[in-house]
Amino acid sequence: xxNGSFMKxxxxxxxxxxxxxxxxxxxxxxxxxxxxxxxxxxxxxxxxHIGESMLPMAEPVMKRLGIDWxxxxxxxxxxxxxxxxxxxATYFPFQGKYRTFQVERSVFDQRLFNNAxxxxxxxxxNETITQVDCHREQVDIQTDKQSYQARYFIDATGRDALxxxxxxxxxxxxxxGQYALYKHYRLNHSPEAQALFSHGNIKIFLSxxxxxxxxxxxxxxxxxGLVVQKQEATxxxxxxxxxxxxxxxxxxxRLLEKAEVLSEIRIEADFSYQNQQRYGQRFACCGDASxxxxxxxxxxxxxxxxxxxxxxxTLHTHLLAGTEADSELQKINDAFYQKGFKTMHLLIERFxxxxxxxxxxxxxxxxxxxxxxxxxxxxxxxxxxxxxxxxGLLSGRSKxx
Ligand SMILES: Cc1cc2nc3c(=O)[nH]c(=O)nc-3n(C[C@H](O)[C@H](O)[C@H](O)COP(=O)(O)OP(=O)(O)OC[C@H]3O[C@@H](n4cnc5c(N)ncnc54)[C@H](O)[C@@H]3O)c2cc1C
Numbered sequence: 001x002x003n004g005s006f007m008k009x010x011x012x013x014x015x016x017x018x019x020x021x022x023x024x025x026x027x028x029x030x031x032x033x034x035x036x037x038x039x040x041x042x043x044x045x046x047x048x049h050i051g052e053s054m055l056p057m058a059e060p061v062m063k064r065l066g067i068d069w070x071x072x073x074x075x076x077x078x079x080x081x082x083x084x085x086x087x088x089a090t091y092f093p094f095q096g097k098y099r100t101f102q103v104e105r106s107v108f109d110q111r112l113f114n115n116a117x118x119x120x121x122x123x124x125x126n127e128t129i130t131q132v133d134c135h136r137e138q139v140d141i142q143t144d145k146q147s148y149q150a151r152y153f154i155d156a157t158g159r160d161a162l163x164x165x166x167x168x169x170x171x172x173x174x175x176x177g178q179y180a181l182y183k184h185y186r187l188n189h190s191p192e193a194q195a196l197f198s199h200g201n202i203k204i205f206l207s208x209x210x211x212x213x214x215x216x217x218x219x220x221x222x223x224x225g226l227v228v229q230k231q232e233a234t235x236x237x238x239x240x241x242x243x244x245x246x247x248x249x250x251x252x253x254r255l256l257e258k259a260e261v262l263s264e265i266r267i268e269a270d271f272s273y274q275n276q277q278r279y280g281q282r283f284a285c286c287g288d289a290s291x292x293x294x295x296x297x298x299x300x301x302x303x304x305x306x307x308x309x310x311x312x313x314t315l316h317t318h319l320l321a322g323t324e325a326d327s328e329l330q331k332i333n334d335a336f337y338q339k340g341f342k343t344m345h346l347l348i349e350r351f352x353x354x355x356x357x358x359x360x361x362x363x364x365x366x367x368x369x370x371x372x373x374x375x376x377x378x379x380x381x382x383x384x385x386x387x388x389x390x391x392g393l394l395s396g397r398s399k400x401x
Pocket of ligand 1: 054160268286299304
């Protein structure tokens with residue numbers, strides 16, 4: 001720090017690193033409460049992001065933000081799970097109180113960001129937070145451009161996990177998917193494509209090596225990804241591996257026959273993890289900076305906006321009272337978050353480890369109650385009481401399902 005620069009530091013109630021869904025949500029809610037918020041994003045919107053399939057329980061948060069998430073997005077009817085080898089399939093519809101969409105993230109994340117700015121958030125793009133020091137009296141923040149001070153810091157840096165890396169608190173979760181290979185396409189007007197866009201379902205295909213997602217978006221766009229869990233016997237180059245397993249699915253092969261490829265193959269590795277230190281003195285993490293789970297049940301965006309909501313609501317009362325230095329202020333929220341994260345984690349473990357889809361999902365059409373309970377979890381309704389299936393998961397009773 002150069003002499004006298006203390007006086008030059010710009011000061012805010014809250015500084016947030018990362019303007020993905022978590023950062024923009026926390027920023028907007030805190031600005032709505034009347035706090036001064038600086039949101040710093042290292043890249044610039046619109047920026048590509050994977051993770052297009054939304055869960056219904058994010059809707060109440062969208063409403064609070066003032067976002068009409070129907071606008072410009074494709075309605076998602078529900079989730080289909082398909083085993084083409086055995087010919088078995090099942091469908092979990094979202095209806096009644098459960099409503100959601102498939103979104104193109106570059107467009108949608110920009111909307112969330114612009115909405116934050118429209119509600120009073122100061123935002124800087126193309127600026128990277130490089131150093132965060134949380135002291136008893138304030139937080140000192142250094143970026144590649146300048147220094148700031150804040151009463152509180154929120155880490156919403158996604159899988160970059162700024163605080164997790166600084167504190168060395170990222171713990172890998174093993175035995176789930178290892179990495180994802182994915183592409184975007186534009187489909188022609190085949191009857192199959194029309195059916196896909198009209199119901200808007202996410203299709204999850206079981207694959208020898210892991211699973212495949214097929215997510216319809218607006219403008220005939222399609223997101224396809226292969227999540228690899230098992231080691232290939234003969235290692236292949238990523239593109240060849242992707243093509244081999246996508247082409248091995250009769251449905252995907254037909255669907256993509258005349259499709260236009262819109263992107264190069266992308267890869268996302270270092271899959272599931274949890275940050276073991278999600279809050280502390282004058283800081284909290286939200287979204288992927290808190291933890292990330294294999295995306296088979298599309299839970300990432302929901303956790304991003306819910307954790308942002310938990311953090312912002314609690315922080316608001318502490319900022320008002322001047323007690324935001326209390327290092328335990330996020331403890332109750334965190335326990336709440338953990339219930340949701342653990343439920344999803346256990347569900348995903350069963351997906352890979354004990355044939356959840358074969359043994360339970362495909363059988364659930366004959367048991368209405370269990371079907372409804374599964375729908376609730378797949379909708380992200382993770383904090384309601386009385387879901388017997390969830391209780392079984394959390395208590396270890398449903399280990400063999
Ligand atoms: C293969 C794959 C498939 C997925 N599919 C789904 C799905 O179908 N549905 C779903 O809900 N979720 C899905 N997800 C997860 C979902 O994309 C994430 O959970 C979600 O984007 C998390 O939001 P976030 O705001 O925490 O992080 P991000 O959206 O990653 O935003 C973090 C932001 O922080 C910025 N940043 C990073 N470091 C800094 C820094 N030092 N300073 C300033 N800015 C910084 C980044 O540029 C970025 O814009 C998927 C993820 C993967 C990997």
